[in-house]
Amino acid sequence: MIEFERSGSRAADQLRPIRITRGYTIHAEGSVLIEFGNTKVLCTASVEDKVPPHKRGSGEGWVTAEYGMLPRSTHTRSDREAARGKQSGRTQEIQRLIGRSMRAVFDLKALGERTIHLDCDVLQADGGTRTAAITGAFVAAQDAVGTLLASGKLAASPIIGPVAAVSVGIVQGVPLLDLEYIEDVSCDTDMNVVMTGAGHFVEVQGTAEGVAFTRDEMNELLRLAEKGITELVALQKQALLG
Amino acid sequence: MIEFERSGSRAADQLRPIRITRGYTIHAEGSVLIEFGNTKVLCTASVEDKVPPHKRGSGEGWVTAEYGMLPRSTHTRSDREAARGKQSGRTQEIQRLIGRSMRAVFDLKALGERTIHLDCDVLQADGGTRTAAITGAFVAAQDAVGTLLASGKLAASPIIGPVAAVSVGIVQGVPLLDLEYIEDVSCDTDMNVVMTGAGHFVEVQGTAEGVAFTRDEMNELLRLAEKGITELVALQKQALLG
Amino acid sequence: MIEFERSGSRAADQLRPIRITRGYTIHAEGSVLIEFGNTKVLCTASVEDKVPPHKRGSGEGWVTAEYGMLPRSTHTRSDREAARGKQSGRTQEIQRLIGRSMRAVFDLKALGERTIHLDCDVLQADGGTRTAAITGAFVAAQDAVGTLLASGKLAASPIIGPVAAVSVGIVQGVPLLDLEYIEDVSCDTDMNVVMTGAGHFVEVQGTAEGVAFTRDEMNELLRLAEKGITELVALQKQALLG
């Protein structure tokens, strides 16, 4: 049981209110605003009819992601990465994670020699931006594939199944699902988990910020993540039907 | 009279539908989503209690701007400037223009040794992003000044008066107000005009893309710009009252 | 009437002494030293038998410009841009302006798939370097075209007509032609105007540094610019005959 109150009286194993808005902007083949509480990430999917050098002539496509935060998406303003002239290590880690997560559910052969670019831009940050980005990017990717199917460029979907992500962590000794910012900064352990719709792991990235965590704690965190991702996958499906 | 039809049956001297949404995101001291038709720019104003080196110890403040486009705000995806490692010449030109326009209506002495950063990020582009950015940034700056006044950090507003901007251009020989993308790419002359609420010029930047323009055409363009800016200033006021 | 004396007892609507020296250096296809009083800019035109990617296979040529200031061309030494590793926003703005101005008088189709590079390097600065650069670059471009005609690579000139530029501004309420540095730093409004030999506008870039300017002031500035550019075009012709 929790010694402190989560905002909105959330239970330890409860997600924040999730909203998935498709067609948020007009130009992209897929454009999704995903909200995990106050965290808002715009995920667009852009289809390009060529592939990076390492895939040229392979008959296979590529799926890749970029991530960015608007300078004042955060509590205090951060420097604009374009102005500083380089992306931080954190940004690169996150966009590599999103890219791998998407590729885990794509049959690149079935995609053919084209690239799907997923751009995940944080409009407002309150913890969990990378997991929101993965969860939203999947919906945007589905929409992009939908336009390829509709136009006859693809005969069958190269998407194998859903993928979604959530953060879990231990705050004051209590394992919690879907950390918001205030919980994230004070947690001992922070773990981002990416799973498929079938309940298998794509990525597990756990870090002890303070005290190292035990095997039992790890087990409990993975249980919370499984619960949250099952719910997120259901919400993705619902959004794609809507 | 126009040989072609503008979208939405717009008259040559008519602005697109303008929407100004304050408080669009929660962290910034000022946060405004401005829409000129399908062009959507998020303008945030962030207050920082220090100034850049050239103002240190001067007793004066500073107002500066940065501009960016999300990679898929445009019809086809553009490279992310943070990933390329530098801002394009166009981006730098635009953010310098926004900064100068804002400083034109600020009494930097009255602002005191603090900086207001205006971040203008294009979520969706359909022509006129820089003029929308200026018009929206002014409202965000007003809100940031409002928080400084409310908290007692400032006793009086350092803002001298309103500033707004609009594009005008000549398409197939016809001078038009507030070009959208399809008009912009086919125009002979493109002019961005920034004016104060008093109807005086802050910036005039006219470029002949194709045929050079005459003095008479210039006069007509300036007349259209004056009309449009008068309306935009009225809309800013209304938004600030709302 | 002017409350202060301009250097050399110049009238408000008078250009500084202009000198145009062709063949200033030996390697370039066009090499012009242009002097507006103490402002000295070396403008070279280099012909290259290929075009940038966006023109490849188009049958059209390209005309582009680069601008730089020697570190001690100015009153106090500025950092060398090559050493800092990037060109300032100001430099990029200026070289984009020069490039557009040159292309305004070039028929790129008639040029064929080749590039003319205009390098404008400021040896000594005393205000108006960008307008001197445009005025000198046109003469260098003419000489480069001359070598293409002489060698038979071109049968007819792709140059449509002359282009020149001058700065105008308002100092202590008085509109002045061709500002030198000391006038430029104290002016309220600064405007760079680029016009064709036919008296039409290619670029108008006016900025209120201090007080915003009225429509009447703008009209007077444009009148001064027209007068100055008419004289500059005559001087270009004379130099090309010499």
Added chain:
Amino acid sequence: MIEFERSGSRAADQLRPIRITRGYTIHAEGSVLIEFGNTKVLCTASVEDKVPPHKRGSGEGWVTAEYGMLPRSTHTRSDREAARGKQSGRTQEIQRLIGRSMRAVFDLKALGERTIHLDCDVLQADGGTRTAAITGAFVAAQDAVGTLLASGKLAASPIIGPVAAVSVGIVQGVPLLDLEYIEDVSCDTDMNVVMTGAGHFVEVQGTAEGVAFTRDEMNELLRLAEKGITELVALQKQALLG
């Protein structure tokens, strides 16, 4: 049971031969060559009597890491990062991981306002370079702390306990400990695990390269990692005694 033979007839849960050589170079406060089979990483610890800006005046120290691969440490030559002008995302991810792992066992307050830099340079790569780097860096850090204690700059060690790391993965369905390169490139799942001497987790980073992995597989991987790290911590102790 394994369908294929591991090199050197290794069992699935067996580490490669590990060698830890202290004092490998003469200048650094700690200098360790660590070998996991053919993987050789030189880990040096350098003490600096100042801290980065975010720690200045805090009374706390800092521990940080950098990672690099010699261009021909790998099977085919890789570009030199210094020549390309930037570190790859992979390099940044790894050096951030090493830094966090080291800080997990340091009491930064007890370290005082000084920095320990851990440089991990791969002389020869054959899989598991980041886990070898963490395991070796800890020994180098111990030696650096030893010199601080010996010189009287520190009265007590700021190191809380040992930390070591190992990779585990699933190859052809079989969970394996300590992957070498040939196993790494063909594995379905790759996991890097960092643990303390007390058997608690500092980092768990698991990635499904091919098929997503199940909870049971995860459990088995963690069991292998625990076994391997227990052995590595024993080898660190032995090396520090030697």
Added chain:
Amino acid sequence: MIEFERSGSRAADQLRPIRITRGYTIHAEGSVLIEFGNTKVLCTASVEDKVPPHKRGSGEGWVTAEYGMLPRSTHTRSDREAARGKQSGRTQEIQRLIGRSMRAVFDLKALGERTIHLDCDVLQADGGTRTAAITGAFVAAQDAVGTLLASGKLAASPIIGPVAAVSVGIVQGVPLLDLEYIEDVSCDTDMNVVMTGAGHFVEVQGTAEGVAFTRDEMNELLRLAEKGITELVALQKQALLG
């Protein structure tokens, strides 16, 4: 004896016509155009009342140099280093050489805590730009010291004696003084020699471009360099008197 004719019927041990023009531009404390035949380098000396970090508080000054070539100073246009975003290895080598050569004749203690920046910009290149730069920079430095003496900021000159430089090389087996471009590209050995007025060596940089050179050839090259530098030092003196 020479099998080929040098341009202008130069003898093997003869310098090209040398011209040294002081006061070439108006803003710098020293401004010298130096010409070695068709090679023209503008050397400016700028005095700054502060020193780089490694000299702060030392009571000593600093003398440093930067070097650049205008893009079309050469036979075919070279990329602008400021546009490429970095200085080439060649540029850095040359500016380090110029800086060391100048410091060899400066008493940095006597200079006091100020910096003299020598900017050497090649307006036109025809071989020997670095040696012309050194020879001209010394004259510019003298003029800068002259202004410091005249203004009373220095009581005595910190310059110990003259320094000058020349290139020598072996072309088709013949040792030659002061190579021009056409000789430089076809030479077997190229050597740059920097000497003091007293005839002592400051720098000797000899490179076999083709066949390695013998000790006898080296002796002859050094003899030619000595002869040339003796003449250059005389020309520097004459220019400084003029």
Added chain:
Amino acid sequence: MIEFERSGSRAADQLRPIRITRGYTIHAEGSVLIEFGNTKVLCTASVEDKVPPHKRGSGEGWVTAEYGMLPRSTHTRSDREAARGKQSGRTQEIQRLIGRSMRAVFDLKALGERTIHLDCDVLQADGGTRTAAITGAFVAAQDAVGTLLASGKLAASPIIGPVAAVSVGIVQGVPLLDLEYIEDVSCDTDMNVVMTGAGHFVEVQGTAEGVAFTRDEMNELLRLAEKGITELVALQKQALLG
């Protein structure tokens, strides 16, 4: 005669103990650890079946070098060049020198259209790293050529003869062979000499750090260098036989 004692009671004209270890790492076609006393440089030679743009289609190959120092190869830690995002001027100078020295003994025509990359990485520095690098790189290059001959890719060696390098200098007025760090920092003159096995000069780079040097001193330095290089070439031969 020397007023001070060299470490290890070395004579003025005596090399430090030299060790050349071939096959130091396993992946490279040539891999040599060379030690000049406490200076240790790992030189690897990598063969690539393509050439840089300027050699494409020429039928000739290319030989090039890169140089780096591990951050703590030196007495105090230096910044990592990959982290700073650029190579220093010193690094570029050195790697250009190594490359030129290697090309001096290669028949690029006989090499065919392939590149040999020589990577010289300093593991431990105690003066003379660039001359050790050249001496070691030659052995690595020989081994790389050996693999090309063994595999039948080359029928005859493109190597014309040996090349080696050594530093010489004047310390407290005494000319010394093969300076170590403590001698290097206090020397008046520092000279790096590269020679072929035939005793001819490839490079001579002498710099007066303090007092300019006379012709007699130069002669004595060259005599020492010749002696040292003769010994180094013998040691290379011996290592290649071993």
